[in-house]
Amino acid sequence: MDDDPVASRLSAVYPDLPPGERAIVRVLLDDYPFAALGSLRALAERAGVSPPTASRLFDRLGYAGFAGFQSAVRDGARDRSRLREFVTRSPGMRRAAEDLRAGLDSTLAAVTEQLLDSVGTLLSQAASVWAMGGPLSELAAEYLIRQLAGLRPGVHRVPGSAPARARALLDLPGPAALVAYDFRRYSPGTARFAEAACARGARLVLITDAWESPLAARAETLIRLPPEAAGPIAPLAHQIAVTELLLVAAAARLDPARRLADLDELTQAL
Structure with a gap:
């Protein structure tokens, strides 16, 4: 559907x-x-x-x-x-569908219960949550922010311009959580902001590929997508699947029913 x-x-x-x-x-x-x-x-x-x-x-x-x-x-x-x-009739399309399914299965298997427990706790308890990504993975970051903002307050997308990022860092409330999506070709801008945020006490959750972002050594929690999840077009489906699991883990540690009801009521009133 x-x-x-x-x-x-x-x-x-x-x-x-x-x-x-x-x-x-x-x-x-x-x-x-x-x-x-x-x-x-x-x-x-x-x-x-x-x-x-x-x-x-x-x-x-x-x-x-x-x-x-x-x-x-x-x-x-x-x-x-x-x-x-x-x-069904096209061998090439059938192979592509099989590769996508295999990559997705490997991705979900890589996100262990221990990782979900760690990230779910952080996303539910941090004073604020920020997310960012590269040219394509920013879509996964945006999805995380939109969904998580319905579950809890203090959720933000890292702004794009250098002045706006500087202001965000200046006022970064602690302890903050930063979720960074960083895949080949790794983003220097993501690295610079994440390094600066970590220097100010942010706790970094890094979602990257099998070859690891340069930020891997900085990450408190590292989610590494396996080689099977890679491909010539770097399927966004794998990143979104991981994000869905993180959201479920966070929601299980929150009580969002009242907030979601208030959000729905306010939306209708505006």
Whole structure:
């Protein structure tokens, strides 16, 4: 479902919807795509809302009513079916899929329970948490920040410019945690900021590749992705998978229910 544009769009807009429309989205995502293929009334009844409420959701999303939404869902299902057929028939694509799966399995196996316990405790207890990455891995850092900020306060992305980074270091509250993603070709900017932050007492969690970032010696916790996770395009999926595990470990040590409820309420009010 993650590769379906309609489902991805529903997930993206969910936090900004009013409660009735969020109920519709939950039903759709919990039983996708089948929940989208019945009648509008049946969908509304499953969500416990009125048909007009359900209809407003599809108008809001820009579809030509519920019929237009259903058409988009069916088109997406046909496209995925063609993609699966292509992958099955193409030896090159099949090999690429197998390599990606093997790399992901090796990556998850490398993140031991001891590592998760250490990082989960740090991310939940540090006075503040900062994250940064390189040209591609900054996407994983951004994902960590966005998700963790919903679970606890004091979570920040390391800014990009030198003056902004200097101000961040100047006011770095302690004890701070810094999560750095650093892969070949290693980022000098990441190294400079991490070195300066560690000199000011920050505790470094480094996520790197099998060949190790120059920051490895500085890291309090080192998560090294195995060689199988490497490739000509350095799959982001492996970095995101590790990030998901770290978030789960942190969430298990927090009690975010009240914060998430307040966040949802405030989002609707603004």
